[in-house]
Amino acid sequence: MIIEVTHCGWLNMPNGVKNDLTSRGANFYLYFDHPFGKSNFSFAWGGGISSHNISGNSNVVYVIDSLGNETTVFEQRLLPYRKNVIGAKILEVPLEIRFRTRRDRSFKISLGIKGGFTVQNFRKIFDVDGKRKYYDIHNYNPWRYGITFRIGYEQIYLCGFYSLSQVIQKDKGSQGIIPYSIGIGITPW
Template identity: 50%
Template sequence: MKIKILVCIYTIYQLSFFLLLCSSFSAFSQEKKKKDDEFDIRNYKLEPADRLIIEINHTSWLGYPSTIKTKLPSVGMNIALMFDKPIGNSNFCFGYGIGFFSHNFHSNADFVYVKDTINNSFTTRLEPFTRAVSLNRYAEKILEIPIELRFRTKTDRQFKIHVGGKIGYVVNNFRSIRDNDGKIRLYDIKNVNPLRYGVNFRIGFEQFAISATYYLSEVFNKNKGPGDIHPFAIGLAIIPY
């Protein structure tokens, strides 16, 4: 009887030791998993970034008449102030804000107005200049609202992609012409479509990216000027913070 009691006590002791060992191992595993999760960057939310964007671009048109020749350089600038809202703990953010785009088109194009005597209106045509000019620039100043979906890696050196769209309004437009007689500036060019909307794209690392913009809207009002002419820009984006 005494031996049976000792055997039972020993068995209970072994079982208790085994259960304690299993419990300790389970607690250790859970603690390790908790610490691993704590230091897993995938579980952290992105910090807001890319809030100031400065783009230096080559700006031009697509679809202009074949008789028109562009001239280089044709430099424009875009400045945007953005809000950056991370989406959960993902690598994606939602960006929106306000921007100002200075878009230029250097060419040999003269803006010729043809009068419609029946409707008492003017239609714009683009024709090559018949005299020598050293400067011929058409410029637009566009106030814009950009909206973007952004991707950033959670690494020390961030790789980023921005894809979005923008809508804007041409608040000012003019032509600058310089010839042998001097320089003149002509404002409020007729038949220009004031509405601008299009798509934009950026890809890069850290504070630098390649940027591109294509406007789906046409330069001139429908049936008031050459059709299917669309502005575009491609260049370098500097993103300080």
């Protein structure tokens, strides 16, 4: 079992749109470890859920062209707000190659990939009009996949994720926005 707390972000944001330092996420995974004989290497696979929440000044705008095609664009929010979050919950399947120095009291390093399906995405706003939450951002990419990295000692480690998929579907709005996360994790036993 793995529990991670992360700082989340998006790379290649449109001009004027920024992530806040309060962007955070959480991941929970169950892994099955398969050692390569008596070596220090193993292969692991599993399943879990990730929560990826981006706080910042992004405004979600739907643009409809003359043919009726809709695109989703992120723009700088100009109206005052107290909190502005775009979030996603993703069911994921991670695969890893692991190295550990010893079976007990060990230094560990893992490199892997994970892919998943977004089961929920939303936008949450706190402003002068109160609290509002909107589900199902149009053209949000339902698939997320990317590279993972973990390094640590014993049950505590640093973790990272870099997505190879974009936030918005291809040719459906703001392009080139890439999710990432860095954080700390624990394996309780």
